[in-house]
Amino acid sequence: MTISETSENPSDLIRLKDGTFQLRLAGDWLAGSLPLPLDDVEAAMAGKAPVTLRFETEDLHSWDSGLLTFLSGLKKLCDERGIAFDDGNLPDGARRLLALAAAVPEQQAATGQARAPLLERVADRALGVWKSVVDMLDFLGEVTLACGRLLTGRARFRRTDLWEIMRECGAGALPIVSLISVLVGLIFAFVGAVQLSMFGAEIYVASLVGIAVVRVMGAIMTGIIMAGRTGAAFAARIGTMQVNEEIDALATLGIPPVDFLVLPRIIALTLMMPLLCLYADLMGILGGLAVGVFMLDLNLGEYLEMTKLAVGLKDFWIGLFHSAVFGVLVALSGCLRGLQCGRSASAVGDAATSAVVTGIVNIIVATAIITVICNILGI
Known part of the structure; x- marks a missing residue:
């Protein structure tokens, strides 16, 4: 050049x-x-x-x-x-x-900027936690107002949606609840039999399985199953509506999204969880019975009699109370994460994952609190 x-x-x-x-x-x-x-x-x-x-x-x-x-x-x-x-x-x-x-x-x-100072990172994390707490309290306040509108007959949601959600939460969950509950009963009976057989007290396997399943484990396992199955579904569906701006459309039409989307899910899961818990209790006892009768050679009538003597009516009520609380917590967790979902496809998956984690953590914390209260009350 x-x-x-x-x-x-x-x-x-x-x-x-x-x-x-x-x-x-x-x-x-x-x-x-x-x-x-x-x-x-x-x-x-x-x-x-x-x-x-x-x-x-x-x-x-x-x-x-x-x-x-x-x-x-x-x-x-x-x-x-x-x-x-x-x-x-x-x-x-x-x-x-x-x-x-x-x-x-x-x-x-x-x-590629340098990492922020420690105090700045701590402050950002604290502000994030505080924002999460404020959002949760705001959501709980809206749910409380929606429940008030329900009691006064002013809540706006479709009754057909409620029945469909109840069907999905109830009958749709029976296969997985049956499988998990029977396996949990089998595991409890087998583990208990290994220890009790050392003292020749295999008959007390019936008492162990009955009390554990009816009082708390049936409700916990049902709650965890519903958190992974139904709570994630709630979050994914509401999150998809958030991505498609359907929730914004409801608000524009003057329909409270909490009334239309959250309230029927809370009602459905709260009503179905105790029924699923009773079914899980029955399946768990049958699982323990299978181990007792076919592995420990216990008499069927004797096993059922020991279960009847060990499990009292208060144990059933405590288990049902656990399940009702778990139903509310799972529904709230799923709906909250769905409403907090971002505007992308990946955000829907994150919301579903967060709903499962939040629901399981809430179930464990609630179990600990209820157990302490029952211990204080002596029941």
């Missing part, structure tokens, strides 16, 4: 009298067949210390990403040498794309 002192010279790079370099872009600038390599321009500008680099594009025909790659490299070279890059004569599309490409390194540099 040659460098000329006048603009009449047909060379690609022209040095004007004021020290400005002018690069003429002529012909087709396509990827793989650039008329002028960047290295030639860099070599021609070496040691010349130009003030400004501008372009002449009157003879430029067609161009694609090859021109953009050439201009990006040339702009980087000018930035390194302190040369003003004048893109005023470039095509409008090339100018816009060049500006867009120049913004990418700034975003990458922003992600």
Whole structure:
């Protein structure tokens, strides 16, 4: 390449009298067949210390990403040498794309910033926790108001939705509840039999399984099953409605989303959980009975009599109370995470996962609290 002192010279790079370099872009600038390599321009500008680099594009025909790659490299070279890059004569599309490409390194540099100080991270985490608490309390307040509207007959939701949710939460969950409950009863009976057989007290396997399943384990296992099955479904469905802006549409129409979406789910799960708990208790006792009768050679009538003597009515009521509380907690967790869902497909999956985790944690905490209260009351 040659460098000329006048603009009449047909060379690609022209040095004007004021020290400005002018690069003429002529012909087709396509990827793989650039008329002028960047290295030639860099070599021609070496040691010349130009003030400004501008372009002449009157003879430029067609161009694609090859021109953009050439201009990006040339702009980087000018930035390194302190040369003003004048893109005023470039095509409008090339100018816009060049500006867009120049913004990418700034975003990458922003992600590579140094880690924030410890106190700042602690403060951010504390503010995040506080916001979560405020959102939860706000949600509970809205649910309380919705329950008040329900008691006064002003809650707005479709009764057909309530019956459909009850069917899904109740009859739809029977297969998995049956399987898990029978297996839990089998495990309790087998573990208890290993220890009790050392003292010749295998008959007390019936008491162990009956009290454990009826009093708390039946409700806990049912609650965990419903948290993974129904709580996640609540979060996913409401989260999908959030993504599709259906919840915004309900609010625009003057229909409270908590009334229409949350209230029927809370009612359905609260009503179905005690029934599922009773069914789980029966399945768990049958699982223990299978171990006692077929493995320990216990008499069927004797096993049932020991179960009847060990399990009292108060144990059933405590188990039912556990299950009703768990139903409310699972429904609240699923609906809360669904309403908090973001506006993307991945956010729906995150909401479902968070609903399961939140529901299980709430079940364990509630179990501990109820157990302490029962111990204080002596029941």
